[in-house]
Amino acid sequence: MQNFFISEKIENFLKAEKLPTPFLVVDLDVVSENYKILKDTFSNSIIYYAVKANSEPRIIERLMNLGSYFDIASIGELEQCFSVGVSPDRISYNNPVKKPDDIKNAYDLGIRNFTFDSKGELSKIAKMAPGSNVFCRFGVRDRGALWPFEGKFGCSSEMLIELMVLASNKGLVPQGVSFHVGSQQSDSSRWTAAITEAAKIFEALLMENIDVKVLNIGGGFPIKYTSEVIGVRELSEEIAAQLDCCFGSNKPQVFIEPGRFIAGSAGLIRSEVILVAEKEPDAHERWVYVDIGRFGGLAETFNEAIIYPIRANKSKAELGPVILAGPTCDGADILYKKNPVDLPINLRDGDYLDFLSAGAYTSSYVTAKFNGLPAITEYYI
Amino acid sequence: MQNFFISEKIENFLKAEKLPTPFLVVDLDVVSENYKILKDTFSNSIIYYAVKANSEPRIIERLMNLGSYFDIASIGELEQCFSVGVSPDRISYNNPVKKPDDIKNAYDLGIRNFTFDSKGELSKIAKMAPGSNVFCRFGVRDRGALWPFEGKFGCSSEMLIELMVLASNKGLVPQGVSFHVGSQQSDSSRWTAAITEAAKIFEALLMENIDVKVLNIGGGFPIKYTSEVIGVRELSEEIAAQLDCCFGSNKPQVFIEPGRFIAGSAGLIRSEVILVAEKEPDAHERWVYVDIGRFGGLAETFNEAIIYPIRANKSKAELGPVILAGPTCDGADILYKKNPVDLPINLRDGDYLDFLSAGAYTSSYVTAKFNGLPAITEYYI
Numbered sequence: 194m195q196n197f198f199i200s201e202k203i204e205n206f207l208k209a210e211k212l213p214t215p216f217l218v219v220d221l222d223v224v225s226e227n228y229k230i231l232k233d234t235f236s237n238s239i240i241y242y243a244v245k246a247n248s249e250p251r252i253i254e255r256l257m258n259l260g261s262y263f264d265i266a267s268i269g270e271l272e273q274c275f276s277v278g279v280s281p282d283r284i285s286y287n288n289p290v291k292k293p294d295d296i297k298n299a300y301d302l303g304i305r306n307f308t309f310d311s312k313g314e315l316s317k318i319a320k321m322a323p324g325s326n327v328f329c330r331f332g333v334r335d336r337g338a339l340w341p342f343e344g345k346f347g348c349s350s351e352m353l354i355e356l357m358v359l360a361s362n363k364g365l366v367p368q369g370v371s372f373h374v375g376s377q378q379s380d381s382s383r384w385t386a387a388i389t390e391a392a393k394i395f396e397a398l399l400m401e402n403i404d405v406k407v408l409n410i411g412g413g414f415p416i417k418y419t420s421e422v423i424g425v426r427e428l429s430e431e432i433a434a435q436l437d438c439c440f441g442s443n444k445p446q447v448f449i450e451p452g453r454f455i456a457g458s459a460g461l462i463r464s465e466v467i468l469v470a471e472k473e474p475d476a477h478e479r480w481v482y483v484d485i486g487r488f489g490g491l492a493e494t495f496n497e498a499i500i501y502p503i504r505a506n507k508s509k510a511e512l513g514p515v516i517l518a519g520p521t522c523d524g525a526d527i528l529y530k531k532n533p534v535d536l537p538i539n540l541r542d543g544d545y546l547d548f549l550s551a552g553a554y555t556s557s558y559v560t561a562k563f564n565g566l567p568a569i570t571e572y573y574i
Numbered sequence: 575m576q577n578f579f580i581s582e583k584i585e586n587f588l589k590a591e592k593l594p595t596p597f598l599v600v601d602l603d604v605v606s607e608n609y610k611i612l613k614d615t616f617s618n619s620i621i622y623y624a625v626k627a628n629s630e631p632r633i634i635e636r637l638m639n640l641g642s643y644f645d646i647a648s649i650g651e652l653e654q655c656f657s658v659g660v661s662p663d664r665i666s667y668n669n670p671v672k673k674p675d676d677i678k679n680a681y682d683l684g685i686r687n688f689t690f691d692s693k694g695e696l697s698k699i700a701k702m703a704p705g706s707n708v709f710c711r712f713g714v715r716d717r718g719a720l721w722p723f724e725g726k727f728g729c730s731s732e733m734l735i736e737l738m739v740l741a742s743n744k745g746l747v748p749q750g751v752s753f754h755v756g757s758q759q760s761d762s763s764r765w766t767a768a769i770t771e772a773a774k775i776f777e778a779l780l781m782e783n784i785d786v787k788v789l790n791i792g793g794g795f796p797i798k799y800t801s802e803v804i805g806v807r808e809l810s811e812e813i814a815a816q817l818d819c820c821f822g823s824n825k826p827q828v829f830i831e832p833g834r835f836i837a838g839s840a841g842l843i844r845s846e847v848i849l850v851a852e853k854e855p856d857a858h859e860r861w862v863y864v865d866i867g868r869f870g871g872l873a874e875t876f877n878e879a880i881i882y883p884i885r886a887n888k889s890k891a892e893l894g895p896v897i898l899a900g901p902t903c904d905g906a907d908i909l910y911k912k913n914p915v916d917l918p919i920n921l922r923d924g925d926y927l928d929f930l931s932a933g934a935y936t937s938s939y940v941t942a943k944f945n946g947l948p949a950i951t952e953y954y955i
Contacts, residue, residue: 248943
């Protein structure tokens with residue numbers, strides 16, 4: 194494990210005091226920095242931070258002050274945005290699956306932007322949020338994403354046209370078309386292919402006299418864990434070229450919805466080693482158990498999808514392979530077994546393991562009470 | 575969906591009042607009933623309820639009053655037992671992965687039974703809980719379990735012998751040997767094979783002058799979800815015959831650690847349909863989204879391991895296949911896709927879906943704040 198980014202502020206925080214583990218520490222300056230990188234890279238786009246990645250109000254506040262907009266999934270997230278003063282016109286309610294009362298509540302609170310991908314959802318929006326701006330999401334291939342959508346969201350292009358005509362007839366304002374290539378997507382052709390399809394959709398909509406203004410190209414921008422990924426600048430150039438190619442001088446306003454890219458690299462999770470075990474004499478691999486696991490925040494290790502860089506406090510020792518597991522009595526609480534981790538052979542209980550790039554999709558997934566273990570503590574510095 | 579067990583008390587509760595969804599309702603009388611069935615079936619065994627299955631104090635209290643003992647995984651679960659008055663001698667701290675301070679705290683609170691499966695854990699127990707009774711867990715094949723351990727716990731027989739000798743030398747009392755065949759295990763040969771191995775272990779321990787008194791055959795007793803499983807009476811007979819065969823007149827005291835069997839069939843989760851969607855014209859399958867999902871309590875749908883029986887409120891309608899998904903913006907929050915569910919073709923948003931046999935391993939897994947959605951409400955009646 195070398196050359197991994199940990200901010201000086203976080204390093205100083207870790208040195209200052211021995212804190213009870215497990216904990217997440219997030220450097221808010223890195224959050225700001227990541228926002229600025231995206232703003233600079235996608236200079237003509239409007240950024241909607243995907244609140245679900247890390248809904249901490251101090252993150253939302255930072256981003257609000259930098260000019261960010263917000264993509265929310267629920268009334269709970271809406272309230273978190275309001276708690277730091279985000280104005281409703283900067284919020285878009287983009288979960289395509291909403292309860293009627295939640296739509297009404299959001300509308301009553303000033304929200305005017307809603308996403309849908311089905312007739313049923315459209316009917317609810319028309320009734321509960323009359324006259325609102327609507328965005329219709331079409332489904333795209335998301336193979337290559339480490340955390341894909343599995344077809345959960347997005348309709349076909351053909352159905353999108355029908356639905357937007359219907360939206361217009363119901364008095365809603367067809368404002369934009371959206372897609373999402375899946376989280377932690379490293380294959381840039383997923384975006385370019387989707388943009389090609391979007392351009393055809395825009396044309397077909399025009400034939401129906403529907404002139405949408407916005408293309409929401411979603412999130413999914415990858416960050417570096419243990420494997421190299423396409424750089425965001427290269428990706429943005431490919432996306433810009435494809436927009437030029439498909440839309441020419443008639444380009445729509447582009448929205449992006451980053452979550453992981455903004456919060457991920459800003460956070461580190463420190464865990465304590467509870468046990469190093471060999472299960473038989475001369476075992477090839479050791480089992481190492483730490484005090485955070487699948488149910489305590491590392492949910493994205495599900496099927497070993499996200500492989501975090503890990504730093505031990507004995508970095509100069511010889512390394513050997515370990516199976517890494519969480520602290521609960523649950524067989525599903527194994528972090529890495531198909532992909533053993535190389536860790537110091539002199540690792541012992543009481544040592545630390547730091548999970549890097551752990552600021553997004555970690556604390557948000559913590560279970561409230563599984564196995565009676567306390568939830569992870571969070572520090573935002 | 576027919577002939578599924580829902581207690582009259584729960585049916586009356588559901589009829590009495592329209593409550594906000596999602597909620598879990600557990601019939602405490604069914605919990606008692608399930609305990610009594612096990613007590614009657616495994617008449618010579620001591621029952622340790624696996625608190626992690628559902629740690630609700632009212633369940634613990636019921637079982638305490640019926641004479642149950644308790645298998646805990648953490649200090650948090652210990653406190654839950656104490657909160658209703660369980661005495662420390664009825665508690666065994668069986669998580670083989672414990673922090674030293676947690677062992678010490680448990681010891682200071684009167685706990686004298688600890689499980690381990692490695693040298694590292696043994697050293698901690700010897701230091702923090704001197705003179706305690708110890709149980710060593712060996713690993714067994716758990717293929718056939720719907721929720722297996724994947725080798726996370728249990729050492730080899732060979733290592734068990736070494737560790738028990740070491741335990742004795744360190745002043746601990748080698749009290750028993752344990753194994754666990756994995757949760758929701760339907761293959762009775764997993765128990766019988768493990769008992770054969772246990773008998774050999776007991777013999778080998780005697781050769782070392784270690785006379786253990788207890789065989790803990792764990793939990794894993796299956797309950798009926800959508801597939802038939804071996805009945806607990808048949809299973810107990812096979813287990814009893816194997817104990818006779820392997821141990822003869824020299825049988826150890828048997829402990830069992832049921833969790834799912836006691837709490838599972840006692841609970842029902844009611845969810846509301848948020849959306850029924852077709853994603854393309856003439857789609858073969860509909861997508862149905864409900865207000866509980868992978869992160870709201872149905873974590874055991876992970877890889878579609880547990881397939882709950884589901885009841886809709888329009889039970890007489892024609893059925894058609896649906897992909898069933900949870901309410902979050904997460905692609906992992908799909909409940910059944912490889913195994914589509916047959917649900918009424920006239921199902922609409924606002925309808926109910928009831929997940930049956932949902933009293934164990936549901937509320938315990940709920941995430942605290944993912945997607946800003948409120949946690950499931952729990953009723954114990």
